[in-house]
Amino acid sequence: MVCAALLVWALVDTYRDSSGESMAGVIPLLATTPVSFAVAVLPEHETMFIAAVALGALVNATVIGWCSRALRHGDRTDPAA
Template identity: 65%
Template sequence: MTGTDSASGRPVPRRLRDHFGVLGLVYLGVCAVLLGWALVVTAADSSGESMAGVIPLLATAPGSLVFLVLPDNSAMFFGAVAIGAGANAAIIGWCTRALRRGGRPGSAS
């Protein structure tokens, strides 16, 4: 695999940066670190009373809270965090592009 998208010919990291923006990608990285931290803390807690999973959910709210009402299992937890982080990163990227464009009329993208 060459790491390029066959539809546009641009490398995948470039397409991600174009879609999410640098700040959106940083946000996704922070969410991934928080999720990893929560998993480590929860696994190390022998009492089973760890509330570390709340932190990634709050970091990816409100999208993650919408999907949290789905059936209770670990796959839904990861799905809620992933969907919430992706939606928030897309919004951050959109806002970044709009602010960079400033008062100039831009394309309807």
């Protein structure tokens, strides 16, 4: 949700900036690192920027989910416990 809001803000700010020097796109990329940096080096187009942020957010959410599940289960050796 936060990444989507940052992405919308960056796109709106970039369209409103007539000088073409807006750095607003950096914020969503930083929020979804490291995957978004790897995808952001692909051909420069607006859809690639959106795909980089979306993929980065998805991967980060998956990793955070795995980590939270592992921390909730703790160090149990018996799966029935």
